Amino acid sequence: MKNWMKYIALCFLLFAILPLVSPTAVQAGLTAEQNNVTVSLQIPEGKTETITSLRFQLRVWAESGSMDTPAFQFDSSIKSMVQDAAVTKQADGSYLMDLILSGKKDQKIFADSETAKIGSVSLKPTSKEYRLKVEFADTNLKYADASGLSEVTVSMEQEQPAVVEFTKSSGSDTKPPSVNPPSSSGTQVQAPAAKPVLKLSRKNYTYVMFKWKKISGADGYVIEEYNSKTKKYKAVKTVTNSKVTAFSKKYSYATTHKFRMRAYKLAADGSKVYGTYSASVKITLSPNQVKSFSAKVSGSKVKLSWKKVSGAKGYQIYRSTKKNSNYKLLKTIKKGKTSKANVTYKAGKKYYYKIRAYVTDSKKKRIYGKFSKAKKA
Secondary structure, eight states: OHHHHHHHHHHHHGGGTSOOOOOOOEEEEEEEETTEEEEEEEOOTTOOSOEEEEEEEEEEEEEESOBOOOEEEEOTTOOOSEEEEEEEEOTTSOEEEEEEEEOOTTOOSSOSSSEEEEEEEEOOBOSSSEEEEEEESOSEEEEEETTOSOEEEEEEEEOSOEEEEEOGGGOSOOSOOOSOOBOTTSSBOOOOOSOOOOEEEEETTTEEEEEOOOOTTOSEEEEEEEETTTTEEEEEEEEOOTTOOEEEEEOOTTOEEEEEEEEEEEOTTSOEEEOOOOOOEEEEOOOOOOEEEEEEEETTEEEEEEEOOTTOOEEEEEEESSSSSOOEEEEEEOOTTOOEEEEEOOTTOOOEEEEEEEEEOTTSOEEEOOOOOOEEO
């Protein structure tokens, strides 16, 4: 995250020390369709250089009725390395969307076209009747070309705010309009009907393995992870091949994660129509291997010591008279901050010791880490 933030800073802050190009106006469009508003921009008049970075803001608010936090989905045609849509709620109850696109020199935003479809705002009304509006929050748009050495600010000639509304008096239908976009033939694209069943497992201690069954009619799947700080889900993987039903991702030792997924169907314009979310599933990853483990005889006891494992809830100590087999549980320590233990032994025998850390998941089940190397006492 730090790398691309630095990249954005270069693209958008260097204008403070470099001369600006003479600004020209740019046409901006907002098109409402059902509960979505498509955002498009025309390339600034007279602009011939490749535009790789731009930034602008949208304002979303409920003129009547109520709504949840809106979301922004960048169009699949946009190939920028950075695609960021920060949504913040304002004091007056409206939402401000700060949209940033930033790419490398070969990642054109206006790819061989005068108009670029940036993406769409997904509105989420929570009342039976509502009137929601989307507009450009600022009359200025900032962009940078492939050189990345200067930022240009241009004024936007925008249309009137896009309006999404539903009232009983607006038609005979008493149900809110469907969010399924129409296809090129004029018929609505139906979302995948089946609800996915997501299964998680651990692989090689630090990998989460995702598995699910293929959903009939789906064109792809989106896996989302819950962020306990923001209390929101965020997409971590979009599977664009409907035949793929497995995926793995590496995480840190001794961490707990919660995921959900849903299938989607592609409309003719490339937008996604989503099906029902799966049930949320949690998984806890194994702790790290115990390091610096030692076993030393001291009088009638064997003194064991090791380096504490981050996140560990406890440890299990095993013993055997053979180095590579027949290990049996000798002692369980239920304190993760412990780094020492004493055990008794029979004189005249040679023993080997191993130790492993464990954590507990949401169901209080123990999840064990890899055994340490065997130590002789």
